[in-house]
Amino acid sequence: MASNAAVPFWRAAGMTYITYSNICANLVRNCLKEPFKAESINREKVHFSLSKWSDGKPQKPVLRSDTPQV
Amino acid sequence: MLKQASRLLSRSVAAASYKSATTRAFSTELPSTIDSTFVEAWKKVAPNMDPPQTPSSFMKPRPSTPSSIPTKLTVNFVLPYTSELTGKEVDMVIIPASTGQMGVLPGHVPTIAELKPGIMSVHEGTDVKKYFLSSGFAFLHANSVADIIAVEAVPLDHIDPSQVQKGLAEFQQKLASATTDLEKAEAQIGVEVHSAINAALSG
Numbered sequence: 428m429a430s431n432a433a434v435p436f437w438r439a440a441g442m443t444y445i446t447y448s449n450i451c452a453n454l455v456r457n458c459l460k461e462p463f464k465a466e467s468i469n470r471e472k473v474h475f476s477l478s479k480w481s482d483g484k485p486q487k488p489v490l491r492s493d494t495p496q497v
Numbered sequence: 498m499l500k501q502a503s504r505l506l507s508r509s510v511a512a513a514s515y516k517s518a519t520t521r522a523f524s525t526e527l528p529s530t531i532d533s534t535f536v537e538a539w540k541k542v543a544p545n546m547d548p549p550q551t552p553s554s555f556m557k558p559r560p561s562t563p564s565s566i567p568t569k570l571t572v573n574f575v576l577p578y579t580s581e582l583t584g585k586e587v588d589m590v591i592i593p594a595s596t597g598q599m600g601v602l603p604g605h606v607p608t609i610a611e612l613k614p615g616i617m618s619v620h621e622g623t624d625v626k627k628y629f630l631s632s633g634f635a636f637l638h639a640n641s642v643a644d645i646i647a648v649e650a651v652p653l654d655h656i657d658p659s660q661v662q663k664g665l666a667e668f669q670q671k672l673a674s675a676t677t678d679l680e681k682a683e684a685q686i687g688v689e690v691h692s693a694i695n696a697a698l699s700g
Contacts, residue, residue: 439678451614
């Protein structure tokens with residue numbers, strides 16, 4: 428079994444496959460022509476709020492969003 | 498008494514599994530996944546207990562592999578946000594596997610291929626549709642079904658060549674000036690993806 432097979436350069440640098448795949452996808456999206464580029468960027472927008480819990484209580488939520496808060 | 502039972506059981510199971518291993522050396526289709534010699538040996542030793550289930554008895558049966566190679570390949574091509582092709586019957590697809598462009602015909606050996614950024618072309622008669630894939634995987638099954646999954650797939654005429662050139666130059670510069678391993682890796686990925694798009698647009 429090739430357990431010592433050459434690792435891809437990105438894994439050797441500490442990157443996971445998902446990170447690599449998402450970087451590739453973002454680069455491809457940036458190279459699109461105008462209407463398609465705007466659509467794809469719009470499609471990939473995320474908006475979520477994250478709060479860590481300790482002692483059974485939620486701490487201050489962290490909001491991560493691509494839509495600017497007005 | 499229990500020790501005797503396990504000794505008898507292991508002896509008869511060993512005999513049974515040896516026999517069944519040689520008679521079913523390369524079975525890709527296990528007959529109804531129940532080993533009757535094991536079940537009989539079990540019933541002799543523990544008639545009041547049900548024989549244990551094996552994981553394969555919980556699985557849905559795989560779609561059967563036809564004995565003659567089908568004439569068409571069934572392709573399922575999906576992206577995270579849409580399903581481009583569902584069960585489409587085609588003659589051939591060429592996928593950008595990390596080991597090079599791989600042509601897939603009906604009856605291809607079952608394979609799991611990791612895809613690199615490159616062109617995938619779907620051939621149906623004289624009709625060829627090309628997509629540039631950012632990365633993904635291709636699962637080729639024994640029954641001539643190909644499941645191709647990618648994160649981004651764009652037709653070549655959706656790509657802006659000037660952006661690609663700009664991106665390539667930018668990442669080549671980043672690669673030259675990168676310090677940490679991670680920066681180098683990211684710049685390298687940028688160079689590879691843009692070079693692949695360039696090659697796709699010109700080739």
